[in-house]
Amino acid sequence: MCGIVGVIANQPAAPILLASLKRLEYRGYDSAGMATLEGGVLDRRRAEGKLSALAALLLDQPLRGTTGIGHTRWATHGSPSEANAHPHRSGPVAVVHNGIIENYLELKRDLVDAGYSFESQTDTEVIATLCASMLARGLDCEDAAAATIARLRGAYALCFVFDGRPDLLICARRGSPLVLGFGEGENFVGSDAIALAPLTDRICYLEEGDWAVLTRSDVRIHDAAGNPVTRDVQTVALETIVADKGQHRHYMAKEIHEQPSVIARALGAWISEDRTRIACAAENVDWARAPRLTIVACGTAYYAAHVAKVWMERVARIPVEIEIASEFRYREPPLPDRGVTMVVSQSGETADTLAALRYAQSRGQITLGLVNVTTSTIAREADVILPIHAGPEIGVASTKAFTAMVFCLSALAVLIARKRGEIGLDEEHGYVELLSTVPRLMSETIALEPQFEALAHDIARSSDTLFLGRGLMYPLALEGALKLKEITYIHAEGYAAGEIKHGPIALVDELTPIIALAPFDGLFDKLASNLREVMGRKGRVALIGDAEASRDLAEEVWRRVEMPAVDPLIAPYIYAVAVQFIAYHAAVAKGTDVDQPRNLAKSVTVE
Template sequence: MCGIVGVIAKEPAARILLASLGRLEYRGYDSAGLAILEGGVLDRRRAVGKLSALARLVAQQPLPGTTGIGHTRWATHGGPTEANAHPHRCGPVAVVHNGIIENYLELKRDLAAAGYGFESQTDTEVIATLCASMLARGLSCEDAAAATIARLRGAYALCFVFDGRPDLLICARRGSPLVIGLGEGENFVGSDAIALAAMTNRICYLEEGDWAVLTRGGVRIHDAGGNPVAREIQTVALDTIIADKGQHRHFMAKEIHEQPSVIARALGAWISDDRQRIACAAEAVDWARIPRLTIVACGTAFYAAHVAKVWMERVARLPVEIEIASEFRYREPPLPARGVTMVVSQSGETADTLAALRYAKAQRQVTLGLVNVTTSTIAREADIVLPIHAGPEIGVASTKAFTAMVLCLSALAVMIARKRGEIDGAGERAHVDLLSTVPRLMSETIALEGQFEALARDIAEASDALFLGRGLMFPLALEGALKLKEITYIHAEGYAAGEIKHGPIALVDEATPIIALAPHDALFEKMASNLREVMGRKGRVALIGDGAACRAMADEVWRSVTLPAVDPLLAPFVYAVAVQFIAYHAAVAKGTDVDQPRNLAKSVTVE
């Protein structure tokens, strides 16, 4: 995730911004920059690489002034170059941005037709240029920023500064977090509270769709409809800020909410600079000659592999075998000549998965390691390393790492499809565009948290629960059951809904909630039939589906939550958020230790 800091300070902004960006380094980045107002005039410094490179540049070419913005960038649109580094500027406005603007090409075409030029490959420059065009129409800075924000579609956190306004910052969030820090005669904004820890302990969190105007004299916040609103101001101890749960009670909640930003970051690493295709190190494999892909994983990563199997076989027409790492090598399975084995592990240190990697290497397989920790043993030993870019995940129950794995595996499937001749360039671009909508869709699902919380309170009273799904929803049913039992200690099982009558229906009674993951896709009618069998035996069905699915069964089910309608291939991303929230809020209702559930560890490094 990119890191954003903005300050209207009493002291030199450059020093404050560099120190604050340093506290955001844990997010990962490949370039950094500052834009600061001196005498009411904007000036910028940008550098590729570590913050130390930017600090050296600022030492050589100082940036006086007390108001400015800073940014650490992880490339999403365009590679890590100085031209693509933030802040981006057009005339009198500069902006920093975290997220993905889905409609940037449409906006860019309109602006180019109006005579505006572009220097970078980024979507962020389009934001700055659009705002400059609003200013050119005579709008005030506040109105220009509001008009710009209204035109954007996607997931984003933004901060603007303007020539001639050293007393002004404007920021906004949709799908990416922002926190405001309050001072005396100075105010601040950052991607999270840890960035502001040295400046203030008085903070407030912007809610979804909020935008705010910061001056030396105060802060004015508007909701998504433009209405003035007040957000709770919290006084937070320094050690709490450093722990950095943000406004959330638990790291798991924070990490669920981070997912739109995480997915945007992962997309940036997997999509080519021209936004036309998937680009990754695995392109070196001759996929057209590969007879089969074997994927080996444990736990949540194993369920992500199930999603990948559908993408790989449906889009790339590549046969896929999925293996549980703890069983794999003891069977001594034969692996095909010229085959590829991929191991998937958040930590990169999972003992059984590492052993499976070594077995595959001994069988002369090409090995891929999909990991979150690129300094891990699996990353060092695999032939090709594929990072998932989820950032540090503190909660033991994996959330953002799971969806980042699914995103990367889906992108890999698209690349393999092109290499195998199953899709052409236009088909690949269509899939790239499709994947680029995921941050927004996840943000829209996160906005439904209150509905999941209400459902979860009822589920928390049960001693058993069943999750049902078909097609891509089957692995999500497995994942939902795993999450629930991990952190609530409620016994839960996930099943393919078509299998319910082959035994599991014996578990159905009026006390057992049935969580049905049922988008209105090609399998919906069969799913509905399975659910009616369950309800005929007094089963309490909680339907998680899109609008069409919920309308179709509105009079039959016990509870329902309506999710955004999505392309069937993208359904795992929004339904993952649903099952995560159900587990999380059920655990909160039961009072269990959400982030450190009993008997579990984040990384299983022994067999």
């Protein structure tokens, strides 16, 4: 989740870029860099480490010029180093980038065959080199950038500058946010409005697939098809920008939309430099001899653990027990010799989860802490710390932290599978490639937001709602029900669909919406049978499923939203987006306090 800023200014660019990057440093602090144009000539400075290292470098080696781009990095490809820091340059073009390019290896092979060479391990250098190759074919800067963007597959935010064009910035977004800022004879771009707060109060948010051409006097925006479009320009108060909800009404909405970038960031932290295997601190645990993994968590983290159980047992073939933290230590459960206990907590301060960690340590367990806050108590006390890299989450109802937890647990399952000899390097590489598609697929699901909003308006009028799923969708049914309860105060329950006839079907009537999470997987036929039992009793089924699922049940269900088709193992990521949007828009329709729902706190630090 890197930070991007670009300026065409009326004053020296470097101090502006540095100040803007400081406001974005929470997005990444592995390295930082900037490039400016002086007399139309590109120059660049980069430094490993926090932004202060770049600031010190600029004191000794200043950059001139009034146009430039800057970047603060959290590594997604390649280790933190000056060589891997942004901006990346190839000949006459320099680029900064947030996100992950899925097809960068394919593009890189084509460019190497064409005679181009590379200095870094990053996917971003491939973007710069591809654009340089387009320029070498005789395309002008705008056409070269457009042709480059058209070749990219993944989730990204980009900004280009070009030798000889001190009046030009080109930027694009797909799955990662970008905001434009408008001044008098100057224009700006940033990955967060907070980066532009001191520069302008007139901003415009690019929509999914947009790309824009900025000059000193003009901004032209194109949609994903290349058509010229206009986007609303807002005049906002400085304090509104600093609050940094972006174009969203609530932090929760912003955090749902951030998820492709968050998963790209986690991907970079959990995958080796050559992008072939999982690499993390848990590598040193003796997984081959571990008889069992115990996962302890509360609330949303507990449901993330249920997704992990499927991954762990199916991929790594290790038995997994999941425990509710508030019950765990009071049962005084026996724990096996050489056993591993992992506690999961966004804050790292959850009182029950911390107590569970200490109980496991008292029983001689190896302990892992999966947390978002790396300075937390759990992070300090666990034997191994595994950060989820979600960034600050303000909304009480967890969204991006949930999917980041699921991602890290999935990646850990792949690592454990290799350490236990259940998969080879080729299979591990296959799982890495599968996980690399998640940011793009989440972005495609976010584009379906208007359909979820329409469904949510119907849900908001109900007093009870049921969520049904099978396999990996069962934990998502639990999570969907929790989200709806948390922020709408509508009573909701999640069930494994096969259990519906063992009691819950008594709740079915013509007034109760039933949200079915229905990817077309090996369990779909069973789920369809369960749903027909419900509909035969006047149940109102809202089908959330892919095209195959929709085709089979389209004529029978009450509502449906067609989801992207995905491998069943990664379906939880996109169905998480679906249930988050349903809960969010139902809460907005009801007028509840979305970010601070009644009776709840972000971190539960008492038992």
